[in-house]
Amino acid sequence: MNSSGDNGEDLLIRARSVLLDALEALHEHKDAVIVIGAQAVYLRTGGIDVALAEATKDSDVAVDPRLLGDDPLLEDAMRVAGFVPSATGQPGAWISLDGIPVDLMVPESFAGAGTRGARIPPHDRRATRRARGLEATLIDHSVLEVPALAPDDSRVTKVKVAGPAALLVAKLHKLAERIGTPHRLLDKDAHDAYRILRAIDTDDLAAGFDRLLADNVSEEATKEAIEHLTLVFASGPEAIGSLMAGRAEEGLGDPELVSMSASILAADLLEAVGPQG
């Protein structure tokens, strides 16, 4: 349909509308729903002067099984709102009528047995997908008003949005998991991590990490994320994550500056968080 030839801005506007559609569909479960991913990163870091425009077509939503009711079933709610399972067959991957993806994800440690789909009965095992590192989003989040971006769409939804520390923890897990097969598509994830490091004051971010470390739910994932941060960013501008964040600005901004800044800010954060037991 009209999924090719979009510029980033149009895509961002459409993705936001679809996110709001999904949140409406999941309204009965709104206490259990947390916006994560690139959209959450932009909501938390909006307005910083980086060369790479905000652009994503994905909406990522975490589901907290501890707060999730039985009714309606997630798969029914999504279908009623016009979403269909993605043709990829990937559990938790839903597609809007105009082809914009929405991913429903459950933190690994709350996803039950299984390898891909989360086992959170009575919901279908294909309704959500398990993912490592999302535990932090269950702890670090706050309610934000999320507005539509299209001029003819006046919707504003109040919803839990993951906090910067949790978003960084999640990004670090995503990067570390796939670092063995570094793909250019991951560059944007590394740049999102840099966005968080740049927009959020180091002390605030460190305080967020400290809270995550103090909670049983998120402690493990956060410890791992700190190890990833060391390896992927803080070890220098040549570290893979620093390089990827810089590469995302190739031809637009200043890759070297981004790589240097990302590693400096990551090292600052590590220092502020302090040694981990």
Added chain:
Amino acid sequence: MHVAKTLDAPPTEADLPTIAEALLRERIPTDWSLEVEVLSADRRWDSCFLLRAPDGTQTKIFVHAKRLLDVRDIAPLEEHLERFLEFGDSIGMVVARYLPPSVRDRLAQFGLSYADATGNILVRTESPALFVSDRGDDSDPWRGRGRPRGTLKGEPAAKVVRSLLDRAGPWKIRELVSESGASTGSVYRVIEFLEGEELIKRTENGLLNIPDWPSLLRRWSLDYQFQKSNMTTRWIAPRGLEDLLNRMRTSSVQDYAVTGSIAAAHWAAYAPSRSAMIYTADPITAAGEWGLRPAESGVNVLLAKPAYGVAFKGVITRQDGLQLAAPAQVAVDLMTGPGRAPSEAEELIDWMVRNEQLWR
């Protein structure tokens, strides 16, 4: 080998040691030897010759190459050479593209050996004893014809030029002396130079007029350059320039002035600034206060410790409290700045021409 005298293009500083070697080799007795020693990583010298007499005595000649040399450069140079000549059996030698007679006389007075690329040479060693003296040209063959001597280098010129740029004339010389803060003698020298360049015109009653201030600014930029004239250091503001400017506004560092494209944008916005050029009296303290990190790559901030106080003259405080260098200073800094700074300079000058009453 041929001496540079036969060359058309002026020799570069890097050519000079080789030229000196050739001049000297042609003039020592045939049973003496001259070898060039390899100087590893020693930046104090441009070359070193080992001169050996038939009886086995030898001396080292440490060579300092400088494209041009003024009389006033000699005393500090002699000090420099003295300091680094560690051994009694070595001498220092100055090599230049061309050494005018006044400079050669002064070098001889200081007991310094020298050579220039036109063939002027004087080398004196004690052990082994050698005296080589020869004459080359008495005028610089590479200096453009009809181009007057002198430059706008140095603090007095900066003071006078900034005064002439910042306030429209006509000027009495006395006013210019007091306004610029330069000595009477140096004000006269700068005026004489600018008259020679036709950048100053005298009115019938002897007042000084600047008929074309943008040309004066351009001429100054040949001799005053943000990165060359001042001691600059390179830094990263890891959270970007907006964050840096916020920190600057609220920090305790007072003696600074933002120049370059950020300052220019106050008058003539051009494009978002990608790097900051900032004068500050104490770069290390300022960098600490402002959260800057030293860097060689990915640099987005240049800090300059101003060579001359005029960089801070006429500092303007923006509405939000940020201190900006005066427009003329910003313009000259951009003219020789990195990246697209020169075209930003043109935008700013264009604004300055159209809005002269607002700044001059």
